[in-house]
Amino acid sequence: MIPLKIIAILLGLAILVMAFVAVENKKLVVSIIAAGAVSLFASVLYLVLAAPDVAMTEAAIGSGLSTIIFFYVLNKIKKERKDHA
Amino acid sequence: MLKKVFVVAVLVVFAILLFRSYGLMDAGTRLNPVATRYAQDGPEEVGAANLVTAVIVTYRGLDTLGEVTILFLTASIIGFFLASGSHQEPRSAQGTGTSEILQTAARVITPIIFLIGIYVFINGHLTPGGGFQGGAIVASGLVLMLLANPGRKVSHTLISAVESISGISFVILGILGLILASGFLDNSILGPGRFGTLFSAGAIPVIYIFVGLKVGAELSGIVSNLQQTTKEDT
Numbered sequence: 540m541i542p543l544k545i546i547a548i549l550l551g552l553a554i555l556v557m558a559f560v561a562v563e564n565k566k567l568v569v570s571i572i573a574a575g576a577v578s579l580f581a582s583v584l585y586l587v588l589a590a591p592d593v594a595m596t597e598a599a600i601g602s603g604l605s606t607i608i609f610f611y612v613l614n615k616i617k618k619e620r621k622d623h624a
Numbered sequence: 625m626l627k628k629v630f631v632v633a634v635l636v637v638f639a640i641l642l643f644r645s646y647g648l649m650d651a652g653t654r655l656n657p658v659a660t661r662y663a664q665d666g667p668e669e670v671g672a673a674n675l676v677t678a679v680i681v682t683y684r685g686l687d688t689l690g691e692v693t694i695l696f697l698t699a700s701i702i703g704f705f706l707a708s709g710s711h712q713e714p715r716s717a718q719g720t721g722t723s724e725i726l727q728t729a730a731r732v733i734t735p736i737i738f739l740i741g742i743y744v745f746i747n748g749h750l751t752p753g754g755g756f757q758g759g760a761i762v763a764s765g766l767v768l769m770l771l772a773n774p775g776r777k778v779s780h781t782l783i784s785a786v787e788s789i790s791g792i793s794f795v796i797l798g799i800l801g802l803i804l805a806s807g808f809l810d811n812s813i814l815g816p817g818r819f820g821t822l823f824s825a826g827a828i829p830v831i832y833i834f835v836g837l838k839v840g841a842e843l844s845g846i847v848s849n850l851q852q853t854t855k856e857d858t
Contacts (some may be wrong), residue, residue, distance in 0.1 A: 591752035592676045599760035604843060611850040616722050
């Protein structure tokens with residue numbers, strides 16, 4: 540049984556890596572997915588820290604809905620650029 | 625170059641601040657007085673097995689009303705901006721480009737997601753979760769439906785009707801608490817029921833059903849607004 544502290548530290552590191560990818564990657568699609576992954580790891584971290592209510596909100600809104608909304612907006616922007624070009 | 629220096633400087637200052645506050649922080653081994661009061665008297669006063677729900681809906685019910693209002697405001701502002709940018713004549717998308725796998729899977733999974741969402745907000749007083757989480761899950765089920773069939777239109781009349789009716793019912797329940805019980809959003813207007821069963825915790829399940837419907841309708845409204853305007857531009 541791995542102690543919870545180590546799981547929490549690993550999750551924190553994963554969040555940092557994903558956040559770095561989200562900021563530094565040149566492709567917007569990769570950035571959006573990485574930002575979603577940050578939320579997903581954060582929700583697992585909340586679960587580890589015994590806050591299931593917050594974890595559910597984070598998983599549903601942070602990594603689910605906001606990622607989808609980003610994709611819709613990205614799609615819209617791309618189409619508008621194509622129209623103007 | 626200058627920009628990078630600024631970024632590094634901000635990060636260093638932030639790190640110093642964080643490190644200082646890490647030294648100041650002591651892991652609390654005891655609950656503070658308010659939390660002790662809630663943890664000790666919450667189960668008897670409110671009757672909810674999930675103490676978080678007891679705090680969110682009853683002790684801090686007014687904050688929940690504020691949050692729902694802010695979400696409503698956000699949804700209306702997004703709808704307003706998207707509607708003002710383009711005329712509301714959604715063309716039916718012909719030849720939807722989604723794959724057979726996505727369409728079939730969505731047909732199977734969407735009802736299950738809706739069911740989970742409804743379960744989460746009806747059982748908000750027993751298990752983790754509640755109106756907000758359940759509403760978000762219902763809305764993500766709708767997102768899956770829209771992703772699989774981009775040509776599908778969601779009735780805005782239905783969404784706004786569900787949203788307004790549940791919002792008004794939430795406030796009316798709060799005012800009923802003011803009249804029949806000891807204060808705004810007091811949950812003891814209904815009987816306490818047996819602790820830990822579905823029909824317990826007074827009005828909390830009813831309130832959470834309305835909150836869940838309202839949040840679900842608001843988030844679905846945002847998503848379907850976005851989806852319809854992207855479709856129009858094609």
